[in-house]
Amino acid sequence: MFYWKDPIEWEKDILEKMVRLYCKAKHQKKTPCHDCLEMIAYAKNRLNSCKYGKVKPTCGNCPIHCYKPIMRDRIKEVMRYAGPRMMIVHPLDAVWHLIKSKTQK
Numbered sequence: 119m120f121y122w123k124d125p126i127e128w129e130k131d132i133l134e135k136m137v138r139l140y141c142k143a144k145h146q147k148k149t150p151c152h153d154c155l156e157m158i159a160y161a162k163n164r165l166n167s168c169k170y171g172k173v174k175p176t177c178g179n180c181p182i183h184c185y186k187p188i189m190r191d192r193i194k195e196v197m198r199y200a201g202p203r204m205m206i207v208h209p210l211d212a213v214w215h216l217i218k219s220k221t222q223k
């Protein structure tokens with residue numbers, strides 16, 4: 119797989135974009151609300167301590183579920199909402215993530 123960005127940094131970037139999309143729609147905030155900021159910080163923290171490092175699978179494919187259950191539920195909801203919309207708002211990120219997760223199967 120060819121990367122033109124650090125995969126961990128990119129996942130963080132994608133994640134933040136998704137949470138921002140979600141918060142804007144669901145919580146009517148221009149900037150992420152406290153809960154959503156907390157979620158971004160938590161997820162970035164998990165990515166930082168991901169033991170796979172640069173060969174990390176996409177989070178959906180990862181055999182290790184490192185999120186605590188409450189955060190996992192919240193992130194899942196964000197993904198459900200923001201996933202399809204990423205194609206429209208940030209197509210490059212969405213396509214890359216899709217290719218990456220398909221090639222790992």
Ligand SMILES: [Zn+2]
Pocket residue numbers: 140141142145147150151152153154
């Ligand atoms: Zn929010």
